[in-house]
Amino acid sequence: MTELAAGFSDNIKNALAVLPEKPGVYLMHDASGKVIYVGKAVVLKNRVRSYFRNLASHTPKVKAMVAKIAEIETIVTSSEVEALILECNLIKKYRPRYNISLKDDKTYPYLKVTVQEDFPRLYVTRRQLRDGARYYGPYADAGAMHATVKLLRSMFPLRTCRKMNPDRPCLNYHIKRCLAPCAGYISKADYHKMIKSVCMVLDGRTTELERDLKQQMQEAADNYAFEEAARLRDQLQAVARLNEAQKAVTNNGGDMDIFGLGQDMTGLCVQLFFVRKGKLIGRDNFFLPDGGDTPQEVMTAFVKQYYNEATFIPKEVVLPYLPEEDEKQLIETWLADKAQRRVELLLPQRGVKKDLLKLANENAVKLLNERLRKGSLSLKNDLQAAEELQQALGLEHPLERMDCFDISHTQGSETVASMVVFRNGTSSKKDYRRYKIVSAEGKPDDFKSMQEVVYRRYRDYE
Template sequence: MTVLNEKIAYLLSTCPEKPGVYLMKDNKGNTIYVGKAVNLKNRVSSYFTNMSAHSYKTKKMVSNIETFEYIVLDNERQAFLTESDLIKSLRPKYNILMKDDKSYPYIKITTQEQFPGIYVTRNRSDKNAKYFGPYPGRVSKKNTVTLLQSAFMLRSCKKMAKRPCINYDMHLCLAPCSEDCDKNKYREAVDAALRFLSGNGRDLIDEYKSKMQAESDNLNFEKAAYYRDRINLLTTISDNYILDTDRNSADIIAYARMKDFVSFFIMNIRDGKVADKKTVNIHQERIEDTDIGYEFIRQYYDTNIPKEIVVYNEIMNREDTEQWLFNNCGRKVSITVPKKGKLKKLADAAYENAVVTLNLFMGQYKNSAGTSMVYSLASFLGLETVPDVIEAFDISHLSGQDAVASQAVFKEGVPYKSGYRRYIIKGDNTRSDTDSLREVMERRMKRGDYPDLFLIDGGFNQVAAVCDIVGDRVPVAGMVKDDKHKTRALIYDAKEYDLQSDRNLFVFISSIQNEAHRFAIEYNRKKRAKKVYESELDNIPGVGENIKAALLKHFGSVRAIKAAGEQQIAKVQGVGVKRAKAIYDYFHKPYGG
């Protein structure tokens, strides 16, 4: 059994279960390894457990780890990019396999052509095309481009043929090589692909949802199904796309404060890449809010001043601070507080990391419960008991179909995965979210072992419905979102509490609401995917689970299998000529044979 030093043990206990990058440090403070993770807590913990299963190199590295740091990011692709940038910048001792400057694939759309195509490339020399990326190696032609072709049906051929190819039959291309191709429809598909890849995927999905509903209301079910399929495809891959900074040299700075504790998070961008990150913690009585950013910049910068400083928090005397920076480095340095766009995303990420750093700093400094987020929540709502155990609930469905609910549990302010629970909503598809919540809470209350607080994704109506069931056994609060689906306020005791007045608490409640939503929508997607998998193939004699899986893996969809010939089907491993004929006959002969 590995014996951990107290610092690492504490860091592991507070490490978030979110995507990000981790930096292993030796006793001199040098970064000896940089890695990425979908779940930081699980990945970093794995280094210090089951040591006998590690390679010699990993054991050697772990023996030199004195502490570690991490950067919380939005998704796996952002973690991949940041990891790559930090490795190239810091050249850690144990990142041997990634010290080369190999290029990663980009998605290319030839926008200047009459019928633009979509491709994967490592060469960005074509000035008449638009590029998106880079992407991890596994996000390649076989995966992402095929999904994008299914969603937007753009051509992928290097040179257009004189007649439609199999991609047209498989509904992967609108066939601009055909005289029947609608040029306006193709241009709309190109514009939609560009919007999606440029980071506007959520708006596009919402637009498709509106169109799907409109077609369904008009009884155009085939068109409604078309938009439904597009929604499912785009939802599947939308999390892989983020915007990158186009700044060559900038520092992104954010700070979080609670009482006399302040934590700064600084992300260094050099040559358009994340070069390093730093944290600075301060504990000092009577800190004035208006002076924090101003004083920090004046004391932090001496040399190595970037061309631009992007701050999350507004600072006083911005012009005076810029003049002070100019006097120190001899050139203009701008200070920006972004309100939208790429820099706003980076500033938001920096602030989230500052909050994580602050909570860690306060925990290390002293164990006073008065500084914890659960105590802040109790004070904010006027609760009689500090909510050490919180259960958060969310409902997820697609136009009423496959409704499910999630129960995410937080203990002492951090996710407690062992307590998570999923519910399949019973009844028909006409039930409202409020009715679904009633059902879920009735089932939950029968189990006993109640938490200190229920948090419900919803407003006054949802809270009232849950309170009717829960009574005075557990306090119930609702998490309210704004028009952009972002956390805005809490509903408690028939009153609305605006979270904008307490930024740290806002981030804490947002993290709970987002986790409950993630857990619910993840289950809903799995449930829908299982229904898709249980397809027409189940009705064909001689086609079992293994053959069905092989066919779907080879062709990608039942529609593509229908379009294939007997010989193509027979080539699939395990199918054979006799079974291929049975499959072909089922789809092409009247009444399946």
């Protein structure tokens, strides 16, 4: 024990002395009490103690983390799978500095279908609740997600109102954007058929949806319900166009998620391809900071955090780097419990899956290159603008900082001045200021207002 904890505080020594020999989760706290790392272990005693042995052999990231640990907290679980689930939830809750963060501190949107309601709605949300609704996402590309919502609402006239008004239909009914369930113009059964079709599109089951719509259209025509048949025909044509736009990538018609990984000086990028029923229906990308972790560690942490929140888990998850064998089996068991069927993590060596994995990796690298190029281009343009302004003003030295003022008032009252700042041609929002003008209050005098704000800004400078 002395050898293990030499050089560490009494809190650390005491915590290491009473570690349980059971599976669970450990939380590392810094001196301020903030959680800086969350991990799981098959045997807490062995895993936690390993951080304080042979410090010279650890990576720079682990060395930096261990140096900041002031307190260790452990939570015992009944199984390693339970520890994995708890680890994911705690990482999501605390966002520790030394854990790999899936979302890079951003909140991605979901599509929510309120199937628990009599007449469900479809809308965008950033909160995933346990309210019986169906959630799709998260979507990293918000533009593509809103395009999907627009397409679905053009195909299926769903209600958009939060509270239905039973007195009379709203404008959406008259412009054929809603079937007015509030006025009883459509039954619950028929409306839920439409919601089922919406969910099939979001699940990527467009071929199956085409078959169902053809059958419903034929039944409507046989019953001489020609308006209903025409509406179903329009939906069928829209789904057919969507089906054609989706590229068939496999012959077995299976569901897969394909993860690609790219890395450069700016960080990491994970590219995710969604394959549903053998067709590539969409993609997401995630940018992560480079914390010095190995590609295998990055993908292992990413997969756990992603599927802890994902609403659909495919049968196959294709990865550029597989977790360690024990960790791989644990994740597969966890995902199988969530999906209620077998889930397999794969690293393909040949065939279509390998080609798709290569494509995902190439796209991840491409996104990083584009981000780097755009950042360099933006910096170049800013510096060029500053140099051109320096030449136009005849300045001897580079234009490092520029303060810009403007006056605003309402017919002479409530006069305010705003100052925006540019450093080396780039806006510096942290230096922005706003001043309430008192000398010109009650009369519109921009010159006096400007005199006051310039004096107040520079009166302390010699």
